[in-house]
Amino acid sequence: MxxxxxxxxxxxxxxxxxxxxxxxxxxxxxxxxxxxxxxxxxxxxxxxxxxxxxxxxxxxxxxxxxxxxAPPPKLPLTLVIAVPRPKVLNRVVAAAASLGAARIVLLNAWKVEKAYWASPKMKPENLRQQMILGLEQAKDTVLPELRLARLFRPFVEDELPGLLEGGLGLMAHPGSGTPAPPIGATPVTLAIGPEGGWIEAEVQSLLKAGLQPLDLGPRILRTETALAALVGKLF
Amino acid sequence: MxxxxxxxxxxxxxxxxxxxxxxxxxxxxxxxxxxxxxxxxxxxxxxxxxxxxxxxxxxxxxxxxxxxxAPPPKLPLTLVIAVPRPKVLNRVVAAAASLGAARIVLLNAWKVEKAYWASPKMKPENLRQQMILGLEQAKDTVLPELRLARLFRPFVEDELPGLLEGGLGLMAHPGSGTPAPPIGATPVTLAIGPEGGWIEAEVQSLLKAGLQPLDLGPRILRTETALAALVGKLF
The missing domain is CATH 2.40.240.20 (Hypothetical PUA domain-like; domain 1)
Incomplete structure (x- = not known):
């Protein structure tokens, strides 16, 4: 603290x-x-x-x-994170808040087990508490906006394109061979898949919504590590 | 895995x-x-x-x-990390290995409690096991070289300057106002302080050994988050 x-x-x-x-x-x-x-x-x-x-x-x-x-300015960053295992959820949410993301979306995906959504750790009061711990760690006072998107397609097809307006959409995607673009002060929406990755249909939906693939290299990182590495790379 | x-x-x-x-x-x-x-x-x-x-x-x-x-190439990176609390040590070491660091030095500092060194988690067999978990996560086969530096001054004064030869030395240091330099393929040695930070005498020793301060911004990040953000930024 x-x-x-x-x-x-x-x-x-x-x-x-x-x-x-x-x-x-x-x-x-x-x-x-x-x-x-x-x-x-x-x-x-x-x-x-x-x-x-x-x-x-x-x-x-x-x-x-x-x-x-005044508190430090938020990064112009929306993180779209496939719901991680309950065991790591708290750390992922606290890390996202500590890194200064303005908005966090927890998204469903094929490889997100249904039990993850039923975990007590997914309750709004716990997620808020984890964000508070992230703010106390980072010396910030402003809670990120938090969204739970329980249905992949309606979020990706109907809402995500609107979130991307005026900004850049990126999707962490190993093997795409695309390095991080220079972003300057552009608002960024960054999607990070579940352990095991997005399935191909999800990748296609995310591309269609306007996300560009981004290759972090050959190493597969834990969600919280990938998150920090990507924020470090982009901002 | x-x-x-x-x-x-x-x-x-x-x-x-x-x-x-x-x-x-x-x-x-x-x-x-x-x-x-x-x-x-x-x-x-x-x-x-x-x-x-x-x-x-x-x-x-x-x-x-x-x-x-062949396994993915190691990053030309030596991480010098002040020994973190036992509770987070495993995650820090696994994250450092998963990110591809070639060498990890666990260093003493004024704000590292003596009890940290006595923790069973500091035993070589546990540290090796955490690095193995990091490799299994990242899809790599090559263990980082691990050093335990129980005495700050002999390491920083006698050994660190040699480690820096032909490369760049950086020290995460909030408030220094120095952004990350472009590094290309230069080997990097990166020092990350304890919770609570290096004391001023330690900062002076590290500067004298050849490290440059590097400012990650106003947010104070957990060791494992800072580590990933710095690696993402530099490589």
Whole structure:
């Protein structure tokens, strides 16, 4: 937690916050903050800055806030990710948020097992929590927009072309032989397939919707590793 | 496991292998391979290719091998990573191997807790196992060279300058304002600090050894995410 993220309900006044629970515990046990010490804090969807510790005990952490700094700009990036295994879902979503993606779409695909969608980890409150952990890691306050697209074809055929307007659409696709194009400040939509890959019909749908294939090289990377490598390459 | 990695002791003949244990279990339960089916296989530090299933039961998997393909070339990359928390060490090492780093150095730093070094996860056999998992993920057969540098100064002052000869040395350093240089085919040594960062004396030592600072932007990323983003950016 490199930033203590505050929520509107934490505010006692515009310059005063009181919190408990996970964040209190973290500040006590990991930061081991002293009275008067300043912590990096930020308000959800708002400014970042410093919070001076006014009270820290078993019950609450109280902070005096000075929030004058804007959060880092989001990358103009929409990530379209085939739903990963529950075991790795949390890390993928937190990594996507920490990297600064403006929008995350979790998409169905042939090789996404139905059980993945039924996992408790796919509940909106868990996904939001993972994005919050990503923001706290990266020092950001702005949640990515999250979309769950349970049906491949309606999303890819009806919505994806609209998302691509005015920007560039890319699809990680091993063996395509196409290196990453220079993108400058162009908004990018980037699709990352399931373990085992997209099936050919899905590749055709994604191409038809306007995505271009992008070859990361001969190595097959885990979703979270591929994600970070692609963001590093493009931005 | 996108590639079944074989070891010399698995070979019954140059074109025949028999294996058991973790790999047998994975092929039975995840690949659910049938007799006659071909699996992607590779020989440690050797060629890759196909293995046709001759036998698959509770006791053993036997494969007929055709290994004609060279593994993907390693990246000319030495990663110098401050030892991460045991909880994330396995993922960091596997990710580094899957990304194709030629050499991995795990280095001590002021903010590396002593307990990290004492963790069973730091044992050579575990670290080797994590690199093997990374190779199986990425479809590669060549283990990175692994170094444990328990003392910061002797490594940085006496050995690092030699590692940098003929190549470029970079140090991930937030706030330095220096974007990634174009590297072409230059060998790169890349240092990534501990959670909490290098202390100033360490930064000075690393600069003196010949590393240049490199700014990944305002976001603070987890070691494994930063690693992948940097490799994506540079190569």
């Amino acid at each position: 490199n930033l203590v993220l505050l929520f509107p309900e934490d505010l006692l006044a515009p310059d005063r916050a009181r919190l408990a629970g996970r964040r209190l515990q973290h500040v006590r046990e990991v930061h081991r903050a002293a009275l008067g010490q300043e912590l990096a804090v930020g308000l959800l969807d708002g400014n970042m800055g410093r919070g001076r510790v006014l009270r820290l005990d078993e019950e609450a952490l109280e902070l005096e806030l000075a929030l004058a700094q | 996108n590639l079944v990695l074989l070891f010399p002791e698995d070979l019954l003949a140059p074109d025949r292998a028999r294996l058991a244990g973790r790999r047998l279990q994975h092929v039975r339960e995840v690949h659910r391979a049938a007799l006659g089916q071909e699996l992607a296989v590779g020989l440690l530090d050797g060629n890759m290719g196909r293995g046709r299933v001759l036998r698959l039961d509770e006791e053993a998997l036997e494969l007929e091998l055709a290994l004609a393909q």
